[in-house]
Every structure is written in C-alpha cells, then in structure tokens.
Amino acid sequence: MIALPRAASAQVEIVEADALAREADAWDGLVARACDPHPHFSRRAIAAHRAAGLAPDDLRIVTVRRGGRLAAALPYRLRRDLSGLGGLVAQPFLSPFVTATPPLVADDEDLAATLAALVAGLAAASGGRAWRWRLLPVETRLGQALLAAMREAGWTCGRVAAFGRPILERRASHDAFLDGHPHRSRFKDLRRRERRLAEAGQVAFETATSGDALAGAVEDFLALERAGWKGAAGTAMACRPESAALARALFAQAGGPVSPRADILRLDGRPIAVSLALVAGGTATLLKTAFDESQRAQAPGLILEAGIVRALHETAFADRLDSATLSGSVLEGLYREREMIAEVIAVPPGNALPLDRRLRLARFEHAARAEAKRVLRRR
Template sequence: MTIDVLDRMDLEADRVGWDALAADARASNPYFARPVVDAHLAHRFVEARPRFACVRHGARLVAMLPIAARAGRLGWCDAPGALCSPFTTLSTPLVARDAPDGWADALVLAIRRAWRGGAFLFPMFPVRSPLGVALCDAFARTGAELAALAPFERPVLAARGSYDAYAAEALARSRRRGLARLRRRLDERGLAAHETACGGLGLRDAIDAFLRIEQSGWKGRMGTALAEHAVTRAFARDLFLSAEGPVASRADVLLLDGAPVAVSLALVSAGTAFLLKTAYDETHRSLAPGVLLEDAIVRALHADRFCERLDSATLPGSVLETLYPDRMAIADLAVNLRPGDPLFPARVAAERWQRGARARVKRAALQPS
C-alpha cells in the first residue's frame, strides 16, 4: 500500500475512485463523500483548503480522511482534525469494505504526514466500532496518546426480519399501545398519510416544508432554524438537492389532510440512512407527529428495505432512544501525535472541565424556578 496527502483539486483526478470508496465503505459516512464535502466547501461551512490523507492499494483508493486545520477546541486552543461542520455527526474515515490488512497503520501514517504533530481531533467518532477500534489500535502502536471526550450512546437501528419482529424486541407493550393510540387520534383529525421523496419536485417541496415547519417552531423563536439565515437555507437546499453518486437524499413526510405536519430529511450512503434533520408542526404537538413520523420511517425500513440501518445522527436525549434498541458508542476522540507532549494531558483535562461546567450550567438553566 502507498500513502499520499492531496488537496481537493488533486483528488478530482480520481473522483470515480472516491465515489466508489464512499459507496462501498465498510462503515458508512456520507459526510466524507464527494457531493457532501463539495456542498460544505461551496457554502464555506468548512475551511477552503482541506487536505485528504489517502491510502491506495495499487492504483485503487482504499482509505481516506479529509483533514482541517481547525476541527474543534481542545482546552484553551483549537486543534486540527477530521473535517467537520455543525451539520456533520460522524468522523469515521472512509475505508473500503475489502481494504487489505494494514490499512489502519497506513492511514495513521498518512494522517501523521498531513499533520506532523500535536493534538488531533476526531469529532463524534465511533470508538467501539470495529473500524474505530482498528484505528485506535494503529495510533497506539505509534505511541500516540488517546482520550475520549463526552462519550455517549447514539441510537441506531439495524433492520430486523419485519416490523413486528422489531416491535416485539424493541417496544414495550405500553409503548406499542401508545403509538397505536396516537395513530388513531391522528386519523380522527383528518386523512393521515406518509409519503417519501428521493428527488425532483417532491424532494424540493419536502425541503421547503421542513424549512417552513422548523422556522415556525422553537428553533425559529431561538433564531437557530436553518431558514433564519440565507446561508444556512441555501446550504440545506444544496446539501439535499445535490446529493448524487454514492449519496442519495430521502425525505419522509407525515401529512394531515394533504398538509405536512412533520418532515424528516436524510442522507443515505453505503446501506445506512442518516436522519439529519427532523421538524414537526407544534400546533399538532398533542398528536406527537414527530414520533409518528419516526415510527413510519421504521415501518418503511422493514417494508421497503431502502437501507440496512438507520443512524439517528443525534446527541444525547433524543426521542429515538425510546424507539431504536441498538446503540453506537460515540465520543470526541483526541489523539496526541507528538508522544510525550506534556501539554496534551493538560489540554484534555481543561477540555473535560470546560465541558462539565457547560453541562452544569445547562442543567441549572433547565431546572424549574
């Protein structure tokens, strides 16, 4: 195997190889696929000149990690690391399903060539996945120190044999009865329907409905809805409408008398659907349209097999924790590429203290007065 460090223009010469790698990755990650990286670059949500640590087996690209000079804070200053933005929820490198043994050591060497020393971050890294363990072991063989920050268990769902098999395993009887009761109440309000769109005018309309519904809710009141700002509104449309090749877009819409009351937008890549954005009409809050839409997506997974796995793409506290029985261990992984650097443990300790302090303030703010 050979390694190289390329810029975006250099990698354009092998866009076919990049697309093939993303389409058949052993661990899905649409955020590092060409269309999604380019959407981020076009709207300046990542730095203008990322570098790409590449591993080849012969002429074929078998592993790749895009790298940014600033991937997040570690203690008192920024640190480089895997390319990320406010809209990415995973930093798993792209690794071919049939990559030969030694890919992890080669990728670590390529990362070290791209960034020669100091702290390096993998935001939202699957630390206990087979790929995550292999990469951590490869770093450890170089003497690098590793530290997992803010670990949590993300809900995911691997398709079962049927929806009934899933429900029997994952949902308590009270939960199944509650979902049935919500569906009856929704039906009593009007004609309910679940529709999907994967392109064309249907997808465009679903994206516009999502932006409208999100802006009408609490995110709009907080000023954090995507439609609140021209740049995030344009990025959202481009992200989902320009998906191609190894990444497909999917919109799931719950309708009541023909009007959208909940919308979920996802990116589908290498057999996994990443449920990036969901919004529901708060005027129908008592009907829990968001929960009903999530249940409809699970039903569609088992009926249509549009993918093999659902990734909630969430932070802790998601409602999907009550619907998805499987878990993926996620943490921000900090790696010291300069073994023995005394600043690394101090920065890790400072970062943990700062995150703990922010969490305590947030909990205090949520306490009833």
C-alpha cells in the same frame, strides 16, 4: 498536494478537496466500498458544505492509495483549542450538520495496512500535533481498528466523553422488530395518537427521493423548523442563508453512492412533519426532523419516526437506521441498539503536552458548556 514517503505498498498524500473532487469516480468508489460507511465525508456532502460556505475553500484531505485505488480519505482542519493550551490541534472536518467523523476506509483484506498508512498521514497532517476527534464511533470494527493502529504507531489515546447513540438494525419484519421490544408500549401509544390525528383529517405518509417532490419536501422542512421554537431561537436552518443553502444542496437530486430521502407526514395534504435522511452503504442517516408544533399533543414527529421504522421493514430501503442524535434523544425509546460515540484525544509520539493534561482541559470545557446550558434553560 503534499506527498509523503511511501509506506509498505501504500501512497499517502495530503490533497485539497478541489483536487480530490476532480477524481469523482475514485471518491465515489471509496464511499461505495467503505467500512462503516457514512455520508458526511462523501464528495456530495463536502461539495454541499463548500457551496454553502460552511467549509473552507482550502479544505485538505488525508488520502491513502493502495494498488492505484483510493483506499482512505479524511478531511481535516487545524484549529486553536483549549486541549492544546490554545495552540493548534487537528480535527476531522466538522460542521453543525456532521454527526459522525470516522475516516472513509475501503473494506478489504488490507484494512490494517491501510490504517497504518493513514495514521502516518494523520501525524504529517497535524505536524506532530494532537488530534481532537469528536463524534467517533469507537466500538465499530473501523473505530477499534483505527485506535489500534494509532497505539501500534506509538500514539496515546483517551476518551473525553462518550454516549450511546440509538441505532436500528432491520429485522425480517416489523413484527419481529417489535417482538420483545423493551418499549413496545411506546409504539402502541403512537398508533393511538395517529388515530386521534386521523379524526382531524386524512393522514398520509409519503417518501420523496428525487425531483420536485424532494425539493418540495426540503422547503416544507425548512418552513416547519423555522415556524417552531428553533426559529424563535434563531437556530433553524432557514434562519441562516448558509444553512438553508446546505439543506438544498445536500438534498438536490444527484448521482453517486449517497442517496437523499425525505419522509413526510401529511394531514389533509398539509405537511406536519418532515424527516431528511442520506442513505449510503446500506445505512440511512436521519439528519433532521421538523414538525408542526401546533400539533405537538399528537407527537407528529414521533408518529413519522415510527412510520419510518415500519417503512424500513416493509420496503428494505436500508439495512439500518442511524439516528444521528446526541445523548438524550427521544429515539432512545424507539431504537433497540446503541452505537458508542466518543470524543477522543489522540497524541502522536514525541508530543510535549501529555494526554492526561489534555483530557483534563477538554473535560473542563465540556463541564463549563453543560453548566452554561443549564443556566440558560433556567432563565
């Protein structure tokens, strides 16, 4: 544990994940009280990543305590990066299965003071080096306040890239959601496809949140994904032992403020689409969907996604759906709202390499990767 000088009424520490995990109630309590909550930096998700070998044993977390309570937490790593000319930069913890990286920050009247203390901790954690912050929601209340706290402390910040992620805010009813929807015809098309699917057998929607049903849904998901193009490409979760272990650990039955959920579309009892989500703070983060590609003509994955939208309005299992997607998702035609997700470079005062040069390097890297993907798709 590294303790920093106390900021006004705040205690800032850099601790190892093991140490914070021993304060299970405090960590869970922060997730439950978080502003803009998400599941990725919860005790459950970090423990699952570590158990699967997808997070280092010495993973560190910047923490802020106010009045004896945990008020903020951000797991991070130092990595060599092009934006630092190959030198070390700090990054929030990221894996292929983490879709957003804002810090966990308690939603209370002292938000600005908590963030000021957190920013001091970020500078200490990086040793004055820059932060390359991927997948940061920059237009939420928390995202705006975090960037403002950095600038107030003399940091310079700039966006490398950004995109609008589909988000769905629950309405009073499903009909209210569809009223005025710019792509309402898409839902009608999916209902037609569902009826065609029913001509081949009995169609059923199911939800699993615990026990054998949840464990079985996870195994069905792994099997469906591996049987499709991701399996052929070697990128399905079941293709890598550590990824399969993460899925099983994340969606194992456990207590705490993060709840697992699996939605299943069945045809004559056989799963043809499975969606896995984590629910925290009123938001269901839809992490992964897999479907039977032999049924592609009827779009079973999208039929299931439309079914989840109906279930949201009929059962109110959450207040909002976070698609957890990158740019270009098919859910852009179903979800009505957007949340701006950006990659940000933030440079603390006194750093020798200026922000504009870091941004040029990072944007060059983005362009090179995009071109490589384009070339590979043509082969």
